[in-house]
Amino acid sequence: MSVLDVIQAPTAVQPLAASGEGGEFVAPGPGSFELPPWAEVAGFGLTKSMLLIVLSAVIIIGFTYAASRKSAVVPGRLQFAGEAVYGFVRNTLARDNIGSEHFMKFVPYLFSLFLFILVNNYYGIIPFLQFPTFSRIGYIVPLALIAWFTYIGVGMWKHGVLGYFKHATMPGGVKGPILILLVPLEFFSNILVRPVTLTLRLFGNMFAGHLLLILFATGGAALLSSGNLLYGAVGILSFGLGIGVSFLEALVMFLQAYVFTLLTSMYIGEALADEH
Template identity: 40%
Template sequence: MSADTLNLAAEGGGGLFTPGGPGFEAPSVGIFFPEAWSWGDYGAGSPYLGGITKYAVLLLVATALTLLFLWWTTRKQTKVPGRSQSIGEIFFLFIRTQISRPMMGVKGDKYLPLLISLFLFIFAMNIMGIIPFLQLPVPSNLSYPVGLALIVYITFIVVGIRAHGGVGKYLKSAVVPSGAPWWILPLLVPIEVISNFMIRPATHAIRVFATMFAGHLLLATFAAGGWYMFNPSAGPVFGTISVLFSGASLLAFILFTAFELVIMFLQAFVFTLLAALYIGEAQEAH
C-alpha cells in the first residue's frame, strides 16, 4: 500500500467513504521481493555481502523447524513409544503407506529418509506464509522449489543409471517406449526426452511455486482490502457499512487462511508423491 493509505489507516481507518481519500491500492508482486537487510556499507561492492533477504531468514526458520520435529520424534526410541515417538511413527507410516509403497513398492523403503525430509521441509517452508509477522511462503520465490526439484531430478537420474547398469541403458529405457514400432520412434523419442528431462522437473518446481504465489497474493488482497474498508469515523451510516464490509473481508481472510493451510499440506504431499513416482519409474524398465 502507498504511504498515503498507510497514513490514513494510522489515523483510524482505511480510505472507504473518505472524501478525497486515496483509492484502494491492491498488493502487487512487489510483496514477493522484500529488500535485503543490510549492515551498512560493509560488502556494498559485492552482491553476496550486501545484506540478507527475508527469504533466507525464513529458510533457516523452516530448516530449524524440520530438524526440531525430527529430533523431537526420534530422541527417545523405546519399545513402548511415548507421545513424541508415536507422532513420529504415525508420520512415518503415512509417508510409507500413502507415498512410498504405492509409487515404488518395497524398494522405496530405502528412500523414506529423503521423502520424509522433503515433505517436512516443503510444508515448513509453506506455512511461513500464514505465521504472524513472518507471512511469506518461501516457495513463492521460484529459486527454492527449483533447487528442490533439481535435487529430485539428479536423484532419479542417478538411481536410473545404477538400476539399469549404465547411462546408455537407462536413457534407452527412459526415452524409447517398449514395444513401439521402429517407424514411430523418430516422433516418440523427442517427445519422451522433452517430457522426462525438461517438462518433468519444470512442472515439479512451478506447481508449488505458482500455488504459494497465488495463495499468498490472494490473502494479502483480502487483508489490505479489509483494512482499507474499515473506516468507522465515516459517520453512523457509512461507518457502519464500512465496518460490515471490513468484517466480511476479515471472515473471508480467515476462511481462505484455513483453506491455504490445507493447500500447503497438499502441495508438500504432491511434491513428495511426484518425487517418489519419478524415482520409482527410474528403477523400472520403460
Template identity: 40%
Template sequence: MFDEPTIAWLGEEDPIFGINRIMLIRLISATAIILIFVLGTRRMRLVPTRGQSLVEMGLGFVRDGIAYDLLGEKDGRRFLPLITTIFFMVLSMNVTGIIPFFNIAGTSVIGVPLLLALIAYVAFIYAGVKKHPGAFFKNALFPPGVPWPLYIIVTPIEFVSTFVLRPITLTLRLMMNMVVGHLLLVLFFSATHFFFFSAGGLYTLFGAGTLALGFAFTLFELLVAVLQAYVFALLTTVYIQLALAEEH
C-alpha cells in the same frame, strides 16, 4: 512484493552477505523442523510420548503412504530419506504462509522449489541409470515397440516430456500454488483493513465479510500447504518408480 530489504549482513559499506525476510523464514523453517525431529526422537520409548507419537505418525505416513506403497519395501527404504526430507521441508516452508508475522511461504519464491525439483530430477536419473545402466536413456527416448519411422516424432516428445518438463512442472506447481494463496490472503486482509479503518460507515459490513473470507481461506491455505507437500513428494516417488520400472 517479494523484493525484501536486507535485514542482516556482513560488511558495513559494501555488504558481502545478506539475508532478506524470505531467506530468514526459510532458515527458521529448516531449523524448526530439525528441532522437532531431534527432540521427538532423542529419547525413544516403547510407550511413546505425545511428541514421539506425532513424529512417528508423520514418518509412518511418508514411509507407508508414499515410499513403500509406490516403490516397495526394498527400493522404498533406499529412497525414504530423500522422500521424507522433501515432504517435511516443503511442508514446513509452506506453512509459514499462514503464520502471523511471517505471512509468506518459503516456497513462494522460485529458489527452494527449483532446488527441490532438481534434486528430484537427479534422483530420477540416478535411479534409472543405477537400475538399467546403458539402457535407461535409450529406452526412455526410443520406447520399444514403436515403428522406427515414428521415432522422428516420438523421441523429441519423450525427451521434452521426460527430461525437460518434469523439473519445470514440479517447480512451477509448488511455487505458483503458494504465490496464489499468498495473494488471496493479502487481498482479503487488505480489504478488511480498508473497510474497517478507511471507508467506515456501512462499509464496515463489507469488512466483516472479507475478514470471514480471510479466515476461511487461511484454513484452506493450510490444506493446500499439506497437499502440495504431499504432491511434491508423491511425484518425486512416481518419477523414481518410473525410472526403476522393468521396461527401462
C-alpha cells in the same frame, strides 16, 4: 457497485497497510513479495525468507531429534507424531511408488523433503511470520533440480546411461516409424519438463494463495478505515473471507508438500522400473 469497484475507488478508501500516492489503495502484486533485507551480512542482504529457510531446518532437526530421542514401545505424543509422519512417507509415498526392493534407500530423502516443504509452506498462516518461503521461486528450483538429478542418476545406475535414455523415451512394445514422433515427445516430457512442472506447481500455489490473503487483509483494512459504514461492512466481509481462505490454504499447503514428494517418488520408481 462491486467489491472490486469499492477497493479501486480513489476517493472512497483510505488504506491502513497498502497505499500509493494520494492515499489510493494499491492492490498487492509481485512487489509484495520483495521484502526489504533485515540486515546485511558480508555485503548480502539477509531477508525474512532466508531466515525462515534456516529456521525450518532448525525446526525439523529439533522435531526429529526430540521425537526419536526417547524411543519407547508405548510412544509419547511427540514420538507418535514423528512415527506417524515417517510411516506416512515410508509406506504411502516411498514403498508404494518405488517398490519394496529399493524404497528404503530413498526414505530419508523423501522424509526430509516432505517435512522441509511442509514447514516452509505453513509459515504462510503462522501469525507474525506469515510468509510462505516457497512463494519465492528461487527456493524451489534447487529442490526440483535435486529431484531431477536423483531420478536421472538412479535411472542411469539401474539401466546404464544409454539404457536409461532408451528406457525413458521408448515405450515398451512400441516399434516402427511411430518412434520418430514418440521419442522426442517422451524425452521432452520425461527428461526436460518434469523439474519445470515441479517448480511451477509449488510456486504457483504458494504465490497465488498468499496473494489472496494479502488482498483480503489489506483490502479489508482499507475499507474499514474509509469512514463509510457500507464500505466498513464489506471490509468485515473481506476479513471473514480471508479467514476462510486461510483454512483452505492450510489444506493446499499440505497437499503441495504431498504432491511434490509423491511425484518425486513416482519419478524415482519409474526410473528403477524394468519397463517404461
